[in-house]
Every structure is written in structure tokens, then in C-alpha cells.
Amino acid sequence: MRICVCGAGTMGRGIALSAAQNGIHTVLYDVQKEIVDKASDTLQHDLQLLVEKQKISASEKEAILGRLLFTTDLNDCIADIIIEAIIEKEPVKVALFNQLAELNHSETIFATNTSSLSVTSIAEKVIHRERVAGMHFFNPATLMKLVEVVNTPFTNAATTEFIVDLAKKMGKTPVLCKDAPGFIVNHVARPYYLEALYLAEQGVSDFGTIDTLLEASGFRMGPFRLMDLIGNDINYTVSCSVYEQLGEPLRLRPSRIQEEKVRQGALGRKSGKGYYLYGQ
Ligand SMILES: NC(=O)c1ccc[n+]([C@@H]2O[C@H](COP(=O)([O-])OP(=O)(O)OC[C@H]3O[C@@H](n4cnc5c(N)ncnc54)[C@H](O)[C@@H]3O)[C@@H](O)[C@H]2O)c1
Numbered sequence: 001m002r003i004c005v006c007g008a009g010t011m012g013r014g015i016a017l018s019a020a021q022n023g024i025h026t027v028l029y030d031v032q033k034e035i036v037d038k039a040s041d042t043l044q045h046d047l048q049l050l051v052e053k054q055k056i057s058a059s060e061k062e063a064i065l066g067r068l069l070f071t072t073d074l075n076d077c078i079a080d081i082i083i084e085a086i087i088e089k090e091p092v093k094v095a096l097f098n099q100l101a102e103l104n105h106s107e108t109i110f111a112t113n114t115s116s117l118s119v120t121s122i123a124e125k126v127i128h129r130e131r132v133a134g135m136h137f138f139n140p141a142t143l144m145k146l147v148e149v150v151n152t153p154f155t156n157a158a159t160t161e162f163i164v165d166l167a168k169k170m171g172k173t174p175v176l177c178k179d180a181p182g183f184i185v186n187h188v189a190r191p192y193y194l195e196a197l198y199l200a201e202q203g204v205s206d207f208g209t210i211d212t213l214l215e216a217s218g219f220r221m222g223p224f225r226l227m228d229l230i231g232n233d234i235n236y237t238v239s240c241s242v243y244e245q246l247g248e249p250l251r252l253r254p255s256r257i258q259e260e261k262v263r264q265g266a267l268g269r270k271s272g273k274g275y276y277l278y279g280q
Contacts, residue, residue: 003166004029004079006096007086008039008070010231010270011113014141015083017043018170020067021142027069029077030086040070046142078104081166083135085113088237093117094125101127109159111135115186115234116241119179120152130156135163136183137172139230147172148183181245182238190242190252193235196223197255207275224275228268232261232275 001024005016008030016028016039030036047061056064069076082100084093097110110132112122123132134150147167151160160176167174177184196210205213211222227235239254246252261267261274268274 001025001166001169002027002079004077004082004100006030006077006082006084006100007113008035009085010139010234011137011141012085013039013042014139015085015113015137016068017046017064018137018142018172020064022170023067024166024169025067025069027071027076027079029071029074031072033072036070036072043068074099075103079108081109081111081162083111083113085137088114088117088234088241090117090122090125093122097122097126097132107131109133109162111163113137116182116238116245118181118245119150120154123152123154129154131159133159133163134179134183135167138185145171145173146185147174148185149174149176150179150183151176152179182242186238187242190239192219193223193227194239194252194255197257200224201255201257227258228274228276228278230268231270232258232267236262 003019003024004027005012006029008028012028012030016026019026028036028039030039044065047056047064050056051058051061077100082097084096086092086096093112093114101110108131110126110128112119112134113136114122114134115136119132119134123129126132132152133155134148136148136150138144138146149160149163149167164174181187182190199205199210200207207224211224214222221229236254236258239258243252243254265271266273269278272278
């Protein structure tokens with residue numbers, strides 16, 4: 001089996017590594033050469049750390065790297081399944097799938113890692129809509145086990161079965177769900193971020209205090225630390241998308257703080273600053 005992950009950012013890198021670590025030949029594609037180079041450097045570094053911690057041997061590291069092809073050439077994106085983890089914009093995702101449908105064989109599956117867009121709306125615009133589904137990983141993709149497998153009314157049984165099997169091969173726990181705003185986790189988790197943001201908006205408390213209290217009360221990560229990990233651009237887009245798709249309920253109104261962070265380029269860990277500063 002050969003898979004192709006499109007988008008070598010936060011999610012694409014982790015998805016590609018999870019696949020290669022589980023014996024799957026994986027193409028990792030991005031439009032930006034510097035992102036592909038960064039992904040290659042980061043994955044080599046991550047694997048070296050695993051060797052040093054004696055979690056894998058040096059030869060296993062080489063074998064994993066040997067299963068990864070890093071590329072900016074769309075013609076390399078030939079696979080049994082395309083998993084896109086690119087920018088959260090429907091027209092861009094649709095255009096990529098349709099370009100790749102022309103290049104690939106007639107059975108290739110098109111899976112989207114979208115957090116918040118309608119998978120049905122994407123499928124409707126793709127040439128082979130019966131072979132489109134959601135395959136929603138969580139961040140960091142190498143560690144998080146859950147994968148939401150999102151069916152649309154068009155998805156055929158072979159596509160769902162293939163994605164479920166692939167998720168299991170990657171050591172993940174696939175959970176089937178229907179296409180709905182935010183699917184399961186992003187729908188349930190939305191108030192976790194938004195209520196914390198409203199408290200900060202109103203000056204009730206600051207980011208660090210809110211995080212510390214929620215972590216002390218049992219949450220693995222406070223909302224602001226988690227938003228910085230996810231990426232504030234992604235989190236804001238998901239907030240807006242879920243809000244709009246559910247008919248703009250007041251309780252899910254996106255926060256002006258999210259909008260400001262995005263406008264300032266304070267995207268979280270990936271940009272060196274967000275609610276906190278990183279690596280300075
Ligand atoms: N960040 C998260 O926690 C998270 C979790 C689950 C799902 N997602 C989803 O995964 C997707 C990617 O999110 P991310 O956080 O990895 O974003 P990111 O900004 O880190 O990476 C996106 C990458 O896509 C590339 N790209 C843009 N257009 C492209 C194209 N046409 N072809 C190929 N590459 C292209 C960009 O160069 C960039 O490197 C989004 O749909 C997001 O909703 C994100």
C-alpha cells in the first residue's frame with residue numbers, strides 16, 4: 001500500500017510519520033519547498049530522539065525514513081489513498097482532489113483531514129464523490145490515537161472500510177461518525193475554548209491562570225496552551241465554521257481575542273508566539 005499526505009505542516013508531518021512508522025510507504029507533499037525541507041528535518045530529528053531513548057534502533061530509523069518520500073512535485077502524488085491536510089479552505093481542497101483524481105488510478109480514495117468544513121460539500125464538488133470521506137486525526141498525530149472517520153451520504157462502503165483498516169494499521173482507533181459541524185470532538189470541545197476566551201475578554205482572569213486552574217482540575221492541557229498547540233488560525237477557522245454551520249448561536253460566538261491573534265500572526269507554537277512565547 002502507498003499513501004500520499006498532502007500538506008506537510010503540523011498535521012501532515014505527524015500523519016506521514018505515523019504511517020511510515022507502521023510500515024506504510026508514504027509520500028509527503030507540500031506546495032512550499034521550505035515546508036517540505038522543514039518537515040524532513042523535523043521527522044529526522046524526532047526519529048533520532050527515539051533512537052537515543054532506545055525506543056527504536058538506528059536501522060529502524062533508516063527503514064522508516066526509507067518509506068518516506070518528501071516532495072513538491074504533484075506528479076509524485078500517486079497512491080491508494082490521498083489524505084489532505086492542507087489549508088482549511090474548501091475551494092483549495094476541492095481543487096487539489098480534482099487535480100489528483102486526474103493523475104491517480106480509478107480506485108484511489110480521497111480523505112480530508114478537515115476539522116470543520118463539510119465533507120459532504122467537498123465530496124459534491126469532487127469528480128469521484130463516492131470515494132471521498134473524512135479522516136480526521138488529532139494533534140499531535142503521532143501520539144493521539146483517535147481518528148474520526150466521516151462518511152457523507154455519497155461515501156461507498158469500500159471507502160469507509162479502507163479508511164478504517166488504514167487507521168488500524170497506523171495504530172489508531174477509528175470512530176465512525178456522520179458529517180456534522182465539528183464532527184464529534186470539535187463540536188463538544190468548542191465551549192472549552194470559547195468559555196475560557198470569554199473569561200479573558202471580560203478581564204475575569206488571564207490566560208496563564210485559566211490554564212493552570214483547568215490543568216489542576218484534571219484537564220491534560222489548559223485551553224490557551226491547547227489552542228497554541230493546535231494553531232490559532234486553525235482554531236479560529238473551526239470556531240467560525242461551527243458557529244456559522246449551526247446558525248450562529250450566541251453561546252458559540254467566536255472571540256475577538258482569537259481574531260486578534262490571527263491578525264497579529266500570533267498563531268501559536270508554529271509561529272513562535274500565540275497566547276505564550278516559544279523558543280525565545
Ligand atoms: N492543527 C490541528 O490541531 C488540526 C487537527 C486536526 C485537523 N486539522 C486540519 O488539518 C489541516 C491542516 O492543518 P495544519 O494545522 O497542519 O495546518 P498548517 O498550516 O500547519 O499546514 C498546512 C500546510 O498546507 C500547505 N498547503 C496549502 N495549500 C496547499 C496545496 N494546495 N497543496 C499542498 N499543500 C498545501 C501549506 O504550505 C502548509 O504547509 C486543516 O484542514 C486543519 O483543519 C488541524
